[in-house]
Amino acid sequence: MAAKRIGFVQRRKAAGFTQESLAEFLGVERSTVGRWEGAETEPQAHIRPKLACALKVSAEELQSLLDDITITDTNPSDRMTYALENPTSADLVVVAYLHERLRQLDESYDQESSTSLLGTAGQLHGQVRYLRENAGNPRVRRALYEVEADSATFMGQLTWDVSQRRDHAASLAYFGEAVTAARHARDPSTESYATLRMSFVALYGQKNAAQGVTFAEQAAEVAKVVSPSLTGLSLLHIAEGHAMTGALKECEDALKKAEAQFDRVHPDDLAAPHYTVNEYNRLAGSCYLALDLPERAEPILRMPSRALVAKKKSQAIALGNLTLSLIRQGKLDEAAATMHRTIDAVELTRGGGGLNLAFTAGRELRQWRSEPWALEINDRLLALM
Template identity: 50%
Template sequence: MVVGVLQQDGGGDGGNAGDRVERKIATWRRFCWSWAGHGQTSVAPWPGGRLPWSQPAVTGRFQSAKEASTGRQQGVDPLDLQKQPLGAVKKEATAWRPSGTASRSVASRSASPRNSWPNALDVDPSTVRRWESGVSEKGPLPWLRPKLAQCLQVSIEQLDDLLTEDTHHSAADDERLAYALQHPGSVDLVAVARLREQVRALDERYDSAPSTSLLAETGQCLGKVAFLRAHAPTNRVRRELWAAETESATLMGQLVWDASQRRDHATANAYFDQAVTAARQLNDPVAESLALLRKSFVALYGEKDPVAGLTLTRQTADTASGVSHVLAGLAVLHTAEAHAMLGQQRECEQALADADGYFDQVDDADVALDLFSPTQPGRLAGSCYLFLDRAKHAQPILEATADELRDRSKSQAIVLGNLSLALLRQGQPDQAVAVLHQAIDVVEQTWGGGGLNIMFDACRELRPWRQAPAMQDVYDRVMALMAST
């Protein structure tokens, strides 16, 4: 992911927005640690057979990826406001919870026979049966949902409503967790399971909802986990709470880093380290690998330290090797990007090929299957070629990825932003502006830190054409984004 953090040139209204975000962060931080009994925190401030995108084609390796005010303010450059923390829109995404009733509701709305779904979605028929029965914990994976919505002839929002019908947990589970928080010595596996489900529901919303809208709830969950673990009556309950801590601490690290526009590296790393420690208590290499992978993102895209990032991605791949082809493949993909940042094209392309090998072995039994999307290899490969100053090579990869990735997620904003950069670097500002408008559409909904940074990077590279009316429209939209914080 090519993300450029620009130096702040001036002030603007962002200072007040920054104060508001800092107050929010301080509030949930105090709450979280008060649950754990620590008082004020001292912690300082992400199937079988060869996949279609890996077939040789025009690019050499990849063919496709399956996978405020709007008035102009004189003398004010929207890039001057880029360093200020941004507010969040109110819209939130819904999350899947297992329910056979919900799946049958989806089936009843289908405009095509259910036996045609596996072919249309490119999944095994048994996978559809698991959705219908409620056995699948999370239902259709996020990257499959646009295709499922097309099969049903409904919008993504309507599909989310269908998937969440009749999925509320029983009041008894909530009451049991509430009782355990009042009487921590009574905490049992049912209460812990409810708490972990709350964390998973928040995690599922991460890619489509503003991170600031999830911070408080996730911080509360993490604080509750630490509080209950200190009073767990049995080792089995304590181990489940360790597992909940790895999940909630990893998510907190993601949220803090994203909400800070990928600038609060210290706090994010502190949470990832907490997750790694908890995972090692459990001897859980999958949870440890995920936290290490997220920590490598901070090194690569926040601290802009490809050497440190390379060390972390290699450590992640070693930890995940033998337990998850998905995690190992993702680690190697980001290893490729670290090599690209260092200008090492041969090593980069070898790592991309190695990642292909891991993804070739992915099956339904992979414990990290929910983290995999067929668009990831194309997204990372396109970014790699941008780092290698091969914009012409990156463009078709990113175009194919963007064509498949239509879920209005934070990842989509990154792909569209990188595609606009690829076009700009080939001297195609008009086409780049059209794509950048699409990226801004997504950023307005998700407020993802990666997409925001790329948006500002593209605006900087648009400066030579700034006086053109079409270019000024982009600056107006950026100003409107800043004004809405």
């Protein structure tokens, strides 16, 4: 498994050094610099101040460059196998490999069914935990905690999806593990996101709006110093919790606060993909639907239902809510067409949120069950079961 510190190499070149000239400046062999860049070794403590000065970075920035390891060969390697057999030998290259595998799985989330991902994700999560529990190097252990926080969050999502949002206990256990691991890694963004996922379970699974708001408030509090994106997303779910209890003013206050977070998003906010105008519209529309204001929900939901083509699970939720807003306004022709689009999206991924909304819409169409168009929809819903 080949690896490279690409950021370190780029910083060396930007500072005007070749491997040979940097080695000469530091009084080391050129091969030593090569091993640093190949993630085989790290600079010893006594040489780091001079190295940081040469690269024109702070000590903290130098450490970040050394921690940023890219796997250049994604095939499983003897190094990974050896680490699983001898877990105290795990190093940052092994951590980078695990992180890359998790990234690949996460990228598949919106395109594949959660059932198809669960086995591989569970195996990876087990490897991460095993290596973290036995890691001999404190820095490696902390880096493994970072991966564990992400993999536990992912497992919580998959478990809840596969159970069609019924297995709350298992999902909450994974999210709780993610929060604990994120705190060990001192990663408030991941801690906030895992806490927010706990809010989802309370809001959509347990139907406990008050608990959902509490979790979302905790997520917003953790995120506020590091991530406007996660702060905004948390505020959207606070709004949704208030909408579920019919509290229009509190809901709209939270929506306004969430919208204000758009202006604070910055390039270093790693959570920015989670909080977009499409997510804002999807959740704002859901709020007005919960408040029994389908005429206000409909135009808001039309935007994300078109824009979220690449995120089929999110699109299915937006389409399901749009269907409900149309049914509740008596726009049956449009509702039927949108219902078919909802089922199309659900068939691709079988995401729990979209699946549940499809069946909710199906129940609301029962009063027209003798109509041919309603019978066709019912047949498709039966096939989903």
